[in-house]
Amino acid sequence: MALDLHRIRAETPGCHDLAFFDSAGSSLPPAPVLDTVIGHLRREAEVGGYRAAAERAADLAAVKDAIGALIGAPAGTIALSDSATRAWCDFFYAVPLRAGQRIVVTGVDYASNAIAALQRARAAGAEVVVLPSDADGRVDLDALDAVLDERVALVSLVHVPTNSGLVAPVREIADRAHAVGAPVLLDACQSVGQVTVDARELGVDALTATGRKWLRGPRGTGFLYVRPELIERIEPRSLDLHSAQWVAEGEYCVASDAARFETWEADVAARLGLGAAVRYLLELGPDHVFAAITRRAAGIRERLAALPAVTVRDPVGGALGGIVSFTVDGVDPDRVQAALFDRGVVVSVTRRGSTLRDMTARGLTAAVRASAHAFVSDVDVDRLVDGIVGLDVRPRS
Ligand SMILES: *Cc1c(COP(=O)(O)O)cnc(C)c1O
Numbered sequence: 001m002a003l004d005l006h007r008i009r010a011e012t013p014g015c016h017d018l019a020f021f022d023s024a025g026s027s028l029p030p031a032p033v034l035d036t037v038i039g040h041l042r043r044e045a046e047v048g049g050y051r052a053a054a055e056r057a058a059d060l061a062a063v064k065d066a067i068g069a070l071i072g073a074p075a076g077t078i079a080l081s082d083s084a085t086r087a088w089c090d091f092f093y094a095v096p097l098r099a100g101q102r103i104v105v106t107g108v109d110y111a112s113n114a115i116a117a118l119q120r121a122r123a124a125g126a127e128v129v130v131l132p133s134d135a136d137g138r139v140d141l142d143a144l145d146a147v148l149d150e151r152v153a154l155v156s157l158v159h160v161p162t163n164s165g166l167v168a169p170v171r172e173i174a175d176r177a178h179a180v181g182a183p184v185l186l187d188a189c190q191s192v193g194q195v196t197v198d199a200r201e202l203g204v205d206a207l208t209a210t211g212r213k214w215l216r217g218p219r220g221t222g223f224l225y226v227r228p229e230l231i232e233r234i235e236p237r238s239l240d241l242h243s244a245q246w247v248a249e250g251e252y253c254v255a256s257d258a259a260r261f262e263t264w265e266a267d268v269a270a271r272l273g274l275g276a277a278v279r280y281l282l283e284l285g286p287d288h289v290f291a292a293i294t295r296r297a298a299g300i301r302e303r304l305a306a307l308p309a310v311t312v313r314d315p316v317g318g319a320l321g322g323i324v325s326f327t328v329d330g331v332d333p334d335r336v337q338a339a340l341f342d343r344g345v346v347v348s349v350t351r352r353g354s355t356l357r358d359m360t361a362r363g364l365t366a367a368v369r370a371s372a373h374a375f376v377s378d379v380d381v382d383r384l385v386d387g388i389v390g391l392d393v394r395p396r397s
Contacts, residue, residue: 131143161190
């Protein structure tokens with residue numbers, strides 16, 4: 001069954017006043033998410049956080065089932081976290097790294113990951129190696145083999161970067177990384193909820209995502225998936241009384257499943273809200289939602305490309321995802337964003353510092369980012385396009 005746009009919009013309280021194009025930043029949650037979070041906060045106020053959590057124990061456990069169903073993974077391989085970055089670092093810092101080893105990354109690395117890689121490389125006497133890519137940021141698969149050898153401690157990939165519609169050929173790279181024994185960590189922050197993500201099919205050892213973007217969950221949520229065979233072989237850098245048990249004087253044992261990467265304390269309302277968000281997506285039918293997002297992005301690119309003052313900055317050719325990046329001649333991206341907001345159109349600005357290598361290679365300091373979820377309507381797109389047409393595009397003197 002196809003998507004019922006009318007119903008989806010009716011269930012998205014925020015989409016009525018605003019034409020909303022920032023689901024790659026922080027999306028509009030559907031009503032079931034909002035009701036779940038607020039309902040739980042109220043319950044905590046009535047009976048205290050422990051009692052409130054105990055009442056929802058089964059629903060809390062089901063959060064991982066829902067995420068697992070979405071990404072094709074057993075619940076025990078999922079650790080809930082409070083952001084994608086936290087989840088990513090939890091795995092990344094647990095991977096052993098010795099002097100002379102290499103961390104292989106791509107040109108579209110997200111700043112937080114890149115900074116962590118630099119920090120660890122510096123501390124260990126290791127090296128960060130960037131996989132060569134073409135002018136659009138696509139990994140050069142032919143150049144892979146020259147970089148991948150037994151010195152590689154980890155390959156860190158980004159499924160969909162924060163600043164364009166590029167989708168990485170994860171499986172191809174992962175297979176070649178595994179051929180030299182290197183584990184693969186995938187930043188799936190912009191792909192989970194936007195395109196199909198199947199942990200097994202992608203063949204990665206770990207992947208991370210956030211709740212507030214394409215999943216339309218609450219802020220302060222995220223998760224880590226770890227390949228089942230790897231979980232018991234990797235010990236987190238920090239533990240607590242949830243990720244491990246203090247069993248006797250001088251002895252502790254670490255959780256046997258991915259909970260070893262969790263902490264005991266958590267925003268329970270937000271976690272329940274994340275579960276509601278994932279279930280909402282599963283009920284709509286992820287494939288329908290992903291198709292709607294891709295179709296919408298393609299339509300927006302086409303409309304924008306027809307405007308003389310606009311340059312679409314997404315790679316050309318090949319499959320593209322739901323993030324549309326563009327610049328307007330003579331108008332600073334911040335001014336575009338502000339002018340659109342005055343007209344009730346929400347877009348974001350992606351800056352050089354978030355994806356330094358990629359933006360530098362493409363000669364960009366910033367670009368406007370329009371990311372449309374399935375609740376965006378044709379009228380919303382008209383408002384976006386009209387807003388850009390209405391800009392004063394004469395170059396400032
Ligand atoms: C947003 C983003 C992150 C960070 O997610 P947080 O939940 O803010 O930690 C990581 N990688 C990419 C590609 C992103 O777009």
